[in-house]
Amino acid sequence: MDRQVSAQRVRLNREKVLRAAVALADDIGIAPLSMRRLAQELDVVPMALYKHVANKDELLDAMIDVIITEIDPPAAGPDWKDVVRRRILSARSVLLRHQWARQVLETRTNKTPGVLGYMDSFIGIFLDGGFSVDLTHHVMHAIGSRMWGFTQELFDEPAGQDSGPVQALDEATQQAMFQEMATRYPNVLQIAMASAHDEDGVVGQGCDDQFEFEFALDLLLDGIEKLRAQGWTSARAAAVG
């Protein structure tokens, strides 16, 4: 009876399900996102969801399609490199808002309309920018997942709890572990240290992911521009090799 008063039992629809799923994944991560948990969030019994999505896999695909709409459309511009760069950085900012998406994109084999549409407009930037079909094809492979604005992060944290365990260890143990590290993996240590004291404290938050990403991206884009300018073709490349 209070049901009638309070909320009239508003009906679910696909869009609400997807939005709730994205929000929930943003909140609790992708692994704990179960059909049951999502249903609970929507105040509904688990099986109700199946009236709106075929199954969990389709849900995940659809969630990706939802966030793809958040990526800025390609800006108009004479310089393909600038347009590509902006688009990728826009995708990156979206993916940073929805961290779970990286995993989903990597894990699954998505050929959803959203993904195809994104790729299509992406390819279009190259074709419009004076790239041959041949070169565009290879370039798309070269860019690969960077199209989505992420790279496999190298040294990053377990991405959940706040590194508590390390704090808990006594100083002597920490020293010993450091020694162990220094003798067994001297190079890793050197690199890790380098990134650490760039900024402030002895152990800063690591390195600037954004810088690293753009570094790699520009390296790639510059190489690509060179190929375009010199009229690279795979046939010629094969002949040389």
Next chain:
Amino acid sequence: MDRQVSAQRVRLNREKVLRAAVALADDIGIAPLSMRRLAQELDVVPMALYKHVANKDELLDAMIDVIITEIDPPAAGPDWKDVVRRRILSARSVLLRHQWARQVLETRTNKTPGVLGYMDSFIGIFLDGGFSVDLTHHVMHAIGSRMWGFTQELFDEPAGQDSGPVQALDEATQQAMFQEMATRYPNVLQIAMASAHDEDGVVGQGCDDQFEFEFALDLLLDGIEKLRAQGWTSARAAAVG
């Protein structure tokens, strides 16, 4: 009683468990690999495995460590680029033998001894090749998961069944789908076609993954060599930008 005759119930140990797990994953893939399935393979009750691995996550990490040992050690040589290239291509051939490993590497945050060891020797190649610590750090980020010899494959198949469903559709439907594709995703179609008729039939097996991988790798390595030669530092780069 026949147990005594047949096999004397040889005991399990960690190595056997790991080897069986790798073999099983090679065989059936990573998703269907469960503790129960693995136990069955070893003719043992599921809980028996927990006397040799802490839990499933640790098992997966350990499996990665096992296959890392299959990667060739870095060859000696004066040319860092050649050494890196060979190492990565060796890693690639290992990862191709164990396709599941890509997924595991992408999904998890591995800081196992094997992974650290591999990274350490990898970093060592750059340092020995005349790279500053600073540049090496950024270069490692730029290479990212390519270190393992894989890139996100762009157009690849669902990776299981042999594209049966398409065959099953009647010609009219196929035509319609093609039309749909052509109008909605013209650029994707163009690129897909380009890769298709490179070789033999109208629809070849797609593109040469190995070529695509080496194309992207060389693009990157060439860019990296240029930075090394001109004494790039992040401080200078920041000043310019």
Next chain:
DNA sequence: TGCCGAGGTGTACGGCGTACACCTTCTAGG
């Protein structure tokens, strides 16, 4: 007014990882 189909429910099944208590078998020390 009555019906019908879209949408929500309840129950159930088989699979998963793994905690915990138990039993068996191997091995080292008296």
Next chain:
DNA sequence: CCTAGAAGGTGTACGCCGTACACCTCGGCA
């Protein structure tokens, strides 16, 4: 050689998971 204790294998059980299937409810249209 005997025995204690550790190392390794077993059985049961719990709480998750995705989802098949039969059912009920209700809003909108004929």
